[in-house]
Amino acid sequence: MKRLSRYLLTECALTSFTALVVLTTLVLLPQILMLVDLWVNKSVSVSVLGKMVLLIMPKFLVASLPMALLVGILIGLGRLAQDSELIVIKASGISLLRIFYPLSVPIVVVTACSLYLNWFLVPDSHTLFQNIRVALLSQNTFSIKTQTFNNTIPGLTIYVNRQSHGGKLLEGLLIHDERDPDMPVTVIAKSGMLHRGSTGETALLLKEGSRHQMAPGNAYRRLNFSTYDLELGIAFETESSSGDRAIRSYSIADLEQARIAQDPLLASEAEREWHRRFAIPLATLLLGFLAIPLAMQQNQRSGRGFGFIVAISVLILQFILLTLGEAMAKRGLISPAMGAWSPNLALLLFTSYVTYMAYHDRPIRLFQWLGAVLAMLPQRMLQTTNPSGKAR
Template sequence: MIALLVLTALVLLPQVLKLVDLWVNKSVSITILGMMTLLIIPKFLVASLPMALLVGTLTALGRLAQDSELTAMKASGVGLWHMIRPLALLPLAAALISLSLNWYWVPQAHVLFTQVKSALLASNTFSIKTQTFNQSIPGLTIYVHKQSQGGRLLEGLLIHDAREPDHPVTLVARSGALHRNSDGDTAILLREGSRHQSLPEGKFRQLAFATYDLPLGVDLGASSKEGDEERKITAFSGAQLLEQTQSSDPQQAYEAIQEQHRRLAIPIATAILGLLAIPLGTQHAQRTGRSYGLVVAVLVMIAQFVLLNLGEAMAKRHVVSPLVGLWSPNLIMALFTLYVLRLAHYDRGLRFADWLSQLLSVIPQRLLRKGPPASPRAEG
């Protein structure tokens, strides 16, 4: 549990900092930020749960090995298979939690987070701070000297539109009014102003206007039409995925099948990693201490991450089927787990783990070893 809390906090920290920016610069309430933080936690729990399971199991078994309790258990007739039975309950529980996160909590949280974010973006359009350079809309910097009529009438505007980086535009207007255009997006109707734009070869264009309609690309409702049409398949519920697999569009059906395999493969991978930690922890932790558990957990997670991403990428490019691409990494790790279990049953060490144990036991000694005494200077 400690490893899960620490690892989740580490991977969650960059996202929380982005949300804190909404509180500092956009005056979003703490309650809304707390709700948004809770909605993104399930997604990161899926990633931190296998790592926490590895670190926790290896650290616990390492402590037992350091205290010679594993040796006493083996001398009392308690073999590896007897130890696996209670320890296997933890990977099984972690796999069930991961399965529920993938199939229910993560999609639901993604939908709710998108709705809150869209509504927040729309509301921030009407709460532009005066005498401040507002950047609540990506690519737009808006400065307003004064507001009236509940924030809908703006006076003294300076707008820099960099949504097209190659053709930035600067607008200056005496006044403007927020309204909803025919596409359902928020726009500012500028009055009595000028439009400035730099052109290639050092040229400059200036346009004076009586009225100018600038779309902001923000829906006044809680969701946009484009967002509904381009909704990520990772946000689909289990029933929606099943319906999508029967779609007339082959590509959509293929993506739905791949997503189904991914949601099932990750919980199984979590269980396999938990089982792999048992023989690795009982064999090599006694000589190296707690550092062994963390290093092994990182190396195993890197290997699993590379295999999963490689298989998923090959499945996306139609090099292999989703069944092969998403389940081959689990098959490889399962075979490796059985191999390590067999070695542990016969008290044989894994050569790579032996090298790692020796390395981790030698490094602290080398770092703490005192250097040779300095030779006295010759007096001349």
């Protein structure tokens, strides 16, 4: 029995870990490409970008852990079903509960990791990530390369002769502003430096220069200035500018205080976040235990794609229910608790039903039909072509 437990545990743990790596990479890829853009176009150091990737990873691990657990167990046990090993296990008198026993270890471990991520690691990493982001926006909003025409801001061409004081002071500036195509402006200044404008956006304070503009009717205008404030149109993004994201960075104590706040919107949002941090780990636990009886519905006819298709279908349905529950709770149609827990209740009922059918060795007609369709697809595809490979 110990050998069987180790065999099942090894088989499903390897596939789950592989699925976790693949899914996390796919989810992180768009974010990594955005950070690479900071490295290429804005000269942000690789060490800072690497730290930012590590800080956003916990947020995406929360989403990929339940998916990896479901897909990994289904594919792992699916291979055993395809090789008739599950039939041999059943014929040996080993019950479904005996299969649950070794696989419950990684399921509980992953659930505990999801709980820790939601309550501790994600809020802390989110706060650090926002701090780094604000620091980059405030100190190095756009990349300035000396003796080069910089086009990092659409409509603006900036030329800087040299930088000093750690890159904060720009000297010998030539700026061509085409953000208004009908009224292009050229500005020449002896020096300039970045600062936060009165509107909260990044601005460039220019000193000792002139402003040149072609007015309608081919009229030429020149304005000499001692100081000139040029708005760059880039806002400083902070936590206060995004309430939906700010609540994710709340610690346990902050979240409890927000739940009893006088502001009804903040209290409702904190209530939804509190339930969400518990609901996601529970969904991870249920999806892990659902994968085991689902895998028992496979056979040699269903094909190796059965587990993957079932996993994707379950995940899509769960995502729809979670999104619908959250949207209804946000609009006040249902309570935050119902919006967070109703998808898990539906998942619990479905898991109980599939487990009951698998325990009594009863097939589920929907899965039988799906397995038959998957088994028939290769034959149908072969029948639509003749031996020369051309369609009939």
